[in-house]
Amino acid sequence: MKKLKVAIMGLGTVGGGTYDVLTRNREVIKSGYGVDVEVVKILDKSPKRLADKGASEKLFAANIDEIVSDPDISVVVETMGGLEPAGSFIIKALESGKSVVTANKELLSKRLDELLSSADKGGSGLYIEASCVGGVPIIRTLTESMQANRVTELTGIINGTTNYILTKMSEEGDDYAYALGEAQKLGYAEFDPTADVEGFDAAYKLSILASLAFHTRIPLDKIYREGISKITSRDIAVGKSMGYELKLLAIGRQNSDGSVQARVHPAFVPASHPLASVRGSFNAVLLKGDFVDEIMLYGRGAGAHPTASAIVSDIVYCAGKDRPQKNDFGSKLANVSDDFPSEYYFSVSVLDRPGMLSVISGVLGSHGISISKMLQENADGHCAEVVILTHMTSERLFRAAVAELRDVDGVLSVGSEIRVIED
Amino acid sequence: MKKLKVAIMGLGTVGGGTYDVLTRNREVIKSGYGVDVEVVKILDKSPKRLADKGASEKLFAANIDEIVSDPDISVVVETMGGLEPAGSFIIKALESGKSVVTANKELLSKRLDELLSSADKGGSGLYIEASCVGGVPIIRTLTESMQANRVTELTGIINGTTNYILTKMSEEGDDYAYALGEAQKLGYAEFDPTADVEGFDAAYKLSILASLAFHTRIPLDKIYREGISKITSRDIAVGKSMGYELKLLAIGRQNSDGSVQARVHPAFVPASHPLASVRGSFNAVLLKGDFVDEIMLYGRGAGAHPTASAIVSDIVYCAGKDRPQKNDFGSKLANVSDDFPSEYYFSVSVLDRPGMLSVISGVLGSHGISISKMLQENADGHCAEVVILTHMTSERLFRAAVAELRDVDGVLSVGSEIRVIED
Numbered sequence: 001m002k003k004l005k006v007a008i009m010g011l012g013t014v015g016g017g018t019y020d021v022l023t024r025n026r027e028v029i030k031s032g033y034g035v036d037v038e039v040v041k042i043l044d045k046s047p048k049r050l051a052d053k054g055a056s057e058k059l060f061a062a063n064i065d066e067i068v069s070d071p072d073i074s075v076v077v078e079t080m081g082g083l084e085p086a087g088s089f090i091i092k093a094l095e096s097g098k099s100v101v102t103a104n105k106e107l108l109s110k111r112l113d114e115l116l117s118s119a120d121k122g123g124s125g126l127y128i129e130a131s132c133v134g135g136v137p138i139i140r141t142l143t144e145s146m147q148a149n150r151v152t153e154l155t156g157i158i159n160g161t162t163n164y165i166l167t168k169m170s171e172e173g174d175d176y177a178y179a180l181g182e183a184q185k186l187g188y189a190e191f192d193p194t195a196d197v198e199g200f201d202a203a204y205k206l207s208i209l210a211s212l213a214f215h216t217r218i219p220l221d222k223i224y225r226e227g228i229s230k231i232t233s234r235d236i237a238v239g240k241s242m243g244y245e246l247k248l249l250a251i252g253r254q255n256s257d258g259s260v261q262a263r264v265h266p267a268f269v270p271a272s273h274p275l276a277s278v279r280g281s282f283n284a285v286l287l288k289g290d291f292v293d294e295i296m297l298y299g300r301g302a303g304a305h306p307t308a309s310a311i312v313s314d315i316v317y318c319a320g321k322d323r324p325q326k327n328d329f330g331s332k333l334a335n336v337s338d339d340f341p342s343e344y345y346f347s348v349s350v351l352d353r354p355g356m357l358s359v360i361s362g363v364l365g366s367h368g369i370s371i372s373k374m375l376q377e378n379a380d381g382h383c384a385e386v387v388i389l390t391h392m393t394s395e396r397l398f399r400a401a402v403a404e405l406r407d408v409d410g411v412l413s414v415g416s417e418i419r420v421i422e423d
Numbered sequence: 424m425k426k427l428k429v430a431i432m433g434l435g436t437v438g439g440g441t442y443d444v445l446t447r448n449r450e451v452i453k454s455g456y457g458v459d460v461e462v463v464k465i466l467d468k469s470p471k472r473l474a475d476k477g478a479s480e481k482l483f484a485a486n487i488d489e490i491v492s493d494p495d496i497s498v499v500v501e502t503m504g505g506l507e508p509a510g511s512f513i514i515k516a517l518e519s520g521k522s523v524v525t526a527n528k529e530l531l532s533k534r535l536d537e538l539l540s541s542a543d544k545g546g547s548g549l550y551i552e553a554s555c556v557g558g559v560p561i562i563r564t565l566t567e568s569m570q571a572n573r574v575t576e577l578t579g580i581i582n583g584t585t586n587y588i589l590t591k592m593s594e595e596g597d598d599y600a601y602a603l604g605e606a607q608k609l610g611y612a613e614f615d616p617t618a619d620v621e622g623f624d625a626a627y628k629l630s631i632l633a634s635l636a637f638h639t640r641i642p643l644d645k646i647y648r649e650g651i652s653k654i655t656s657r658d659i660a661v662g663k664s665m666g667y668e669l670k671l672l673a674i675g676r677q678n679s680d681g682s683v684q685a686r687v688h689p690a691f692v693p694a695s696h697p698l699a700s701v702r703g704s705f706n707a708v709l710l711k712g713d714f715v716d717e718i719m720l721y722g723r724g725a726g727a728h729p730t731a732s733a734i735v736s737d738i739v740y741c742a743g744k745d746r747p748q749k750n751d752f753g754s755k756l757a758n759v760s761d762d763f764p765s766e767y768y769f770s771v772s773v774l775d776r777p778g779m780l781s782v783i784s785g786v787l788g789s790h791g792i793s794i795s796k797m798l799q800e801n802a803d804g805h806c807a808e809v810v811i812l813t814h815m816t817s818e819r820l821f822r823a824a825v826a827e828l829r830d831v832d833g834v835l836s837v838g839s840e841i842r843v844i845e846d
Contacts, residue, residue, distance in 0.1 A: 021571045021714050028573045032638045032751055129568070135715035137560075137568035144567060145552070145560035147458075148444045148735030150451045215455045274721065277700055291444050292558035292732035295722030298697065299715065309715035312571030322745040328455055 001034055004319050007041035007067045009089055010080030011049050014103050017304030018077055019055060021312045035319045041067050064089045068096040075315055078102040087111055094118040101314040103130035103307055109207040109220045125324030127314035132205040133158050133283050135306030136299040142212045143328060149289025151213040154252040156285035157278050158205045160301045161189045161196035162228050162248040164281045170245060175233045188281055198227035199264040202250045210252030210262050215330035222336040224263035231266055235416045238387055239345060242373065244268035245276040259335040268345055268420045343420040344390045344398055348405060349412040352384040356410055363408060367401040369393045389420060424457055427742050430464040430490045432512055433503030434472050437526050440727030441500055442478060444735045458742045464490050487512045491519040498738055501525040510534055517541040524737040526553035526730055532630040532643045548747030550737035555628045556581050556706050558729030559722040565635045566751060572712025574636040577675040579708035580701050581628045583725045584612045584619035585651050585671040587704045593668060598656045611704055621650035622687040625673045633675030633685050638753035645759040647686035654689055658839045661810055662768060665796065667691035668699040682758040691768055691843045766843035767813045767821055771828060772835040775807040779833055786831060790824040792816045812843065
């Protein structure tokens with residue numbers, strides 16, 4: 001029986017969940033995997049937090065040095081979150097030769113090189129399954145199951161908060177503010193929801209996942225990001241009537257010339273798309289590879305216990321290794337294209353007078369954009385609302401066409417610009 | 424750069440696909456994972472099969488001894504299928520210290536102990552990702568991602584042939600024989616389709632997957648098995664009108680007393696169930712664990728390239744190991760219960776006379792079975808057809824009630840007994 005002594009840094013939601021798993025399922029892990037994992041130190045602000053969690057206060061560590069100086073500890077779990085002091089603590093642990101298991105997507109996406117070089121320095125392994133999409137085994141799948149493939153696409157619903165909000169808006173017709181309030185009441189959204197609703201959280205994860213999938217580094221600041229705070233329940237209802245569900249997607253694509261696309265934005269997907277039926281706080285990631293074709297992983301993307309499940313899976317995984325894990329992020333910076341082809345949904349308010357539709361389609365046509373569907377609504381003799389679905393076009397052409405449309409005489413406004421992903 | 428010399432035994436569909444991956448993506452694997460995999464021997468009936476595949480005839484091996492006696496070969500891929508000679512060849516390779524990667528579910532489910540003991544004897548690893556559900560990384564997920572959990576449930580659509588047939592019957596109203604014929608034309612079904620349509624193939628996989636999930640051995644002959652050949656398009660249409668899709672499910676459950684259920688049978692699932700939308704030849708497996716909650720993996724369960732993707736993933740995975748893989752099948756024989764709770768759908772033909780419904784519900788009630796839905800159809804003054812959905816009951820009680828119903832005066836026949844899985 002292999003024995004493993006572990007320290008946990010940060011006994012909050014996920015750290016507490018990890019403590020739960022390691023105490024409640026210690027025997028399950030021993031009998032199933034032959035590893036006896038023991039929590040021997042917990043770093044937190046005060047011993048009281050340990051007592052609240054039912055952990056012995058003897059485990060309390062007041063500072064990082066108590067952990068890195070303990071030669072018995074081989075794995076350090078970081079569940080503090082945020083950039084500092086989590087970053088310095090992880091670096092100390094790695095450089096002192098300890099394996100680190102972390103759920104810290106923000107830190108990984110912002111300071112990956114620094115962490116990897118500390119791991120190299122200490123000859124240590126850095127284990128990150130819990131950093132992306134909670135209990136869904138997406139990191140393990142990318143590193144241990146896709147080796148035969150050139151991965152061409154990774155598309156995911158990787159933020160539970162926004163998927164919960166969009167599901168409520170779609171299924172119950174709630175408006176954005178109300179659905180956000182409900183998510184906050186249930187603890188799915190923070191008091192300041194910016195990181196989730198504006199797509200930052202999804203971008204952190206996409207930076208990690210797409211770098212692993214394509215073996216080329218995709219820095220956070222190269223990821224196009226657009227959140228859901230401007231989405232209206234009307235957009236969702238109109239899209240639904242046309243056979244689409246609205247989702248906040250994180251999309252990585254490897255183009256045939258080796259350049260990549262990396263973007264987080266709301267998108268309409270057909271109701272028959274595998275991601276369309278991912279509801280509520282569930283997450284899913286769709287991968288395409290040249291030999292495996294299409295695979296999808298689905299599950300709980302957040303929450304104390306699913307995330308702790310991923311952390312503990314990393315602890316046991318690391319116990320089985322004679323050499324530290326190398327993650328195949330690639331070393332070269334990706335060539336991230338800032339234009340990408342898409343179909344678009346958008347609406348135009350116009351004065352209700354003859355010939356407006358022809359003017360609009362003329363402007364689009366002059367930018368090489370053709371229309372796949374057009375729907376005119378609410379014409380009342382004064383104003384009319386036109387909803388348009390385009391065929392595939394580029395970001396740049398679409399922006400140029402919209403800018404020109406805004407100046408057309410009789411056009412009152414252009415809005416609700418939402419991309420459409422057909423497959 | 425780690426170099427790995429590999430032999431392939433059997434250059435059929437999957438073996439040929441493996442050769443494709445290893446030649447076409449050799450550079451992708453080198454640059455992404457630092458492993459250079461070279462095919463140095465191919466065992467097949469004649470060198471002509473190699474030539475047909477574009478492989479050099481110099482690679483031809485006429486017998487297993489040419490492979491096991493070659494000290495340069497560290498990994499042997501078995502893609503011959505069937506019990507013999509595949510079994511003896513694998514045993515020779517394992518006992519001579521070579522890692523074996525196999526897609527052979529039938530062999531694994533029938534002779535697992537023998538293979539594991541040969542691996543022990545040779546100090547070799549046995550890698551089986553390709554044996555179950557093609558390109559879907561279900562083995563890796565069970566062995567490397569669920570360690571934190573007591574897995575309580577594994578439910579899957581793990582046979583592509585039957586899912587293709589049932590999808591055709593559901594979406595196009597085809598009858599069973601026609602849909603089977605279409606599947607045969609497309610190469611999804613064999614000339615003799617028994618292994619697929621009667622659930623043998625799914626039972627092989629369930630024996631492997633459930634043993635890994637629950638760490639307790641579930642032999643093939645303990646798995647309850649029922650195929651789809653008696654399903655009618657009318658059953659599917661009536662179920663659909665009640666909000667259900669019909670799927671051939673493989674189900675493993677761990678009861679709280681430690682006993683397990685293991686069964687393959689058609690079942691109605693609600694249209695909102697994650698497995699209901701798995702269409703055509705796609706496969707999916709749903710897992711439940713006490714901490715991770717619910718996860719689902721979805722993808723191509725068969726086919727040359729998806730299966731080859733799994734094989735090559737095992738080759739690269741094995742290259743990263745200093746010690747041979749131990750699969751956590753558990754050593755104890757499972758206590759497999761031969762009764763399991765279920766809801767049922769069934770139909771009763773009765774003489775169209777007053778009081779029949781009350782007699783039927785009386786018989787069910789006397790066995791402790793209550794009715795959740797009842798639908799009477801086609802009453803024509805002579806006969807009527809009654810479709811019944813029960814609440815949860817046991818296999819034994821249901822069989823006893825059906826036997827008694829058949830003897831009731833006025834009951835012409837009882838048929839279409841199909842289980843219902845609500846979640």
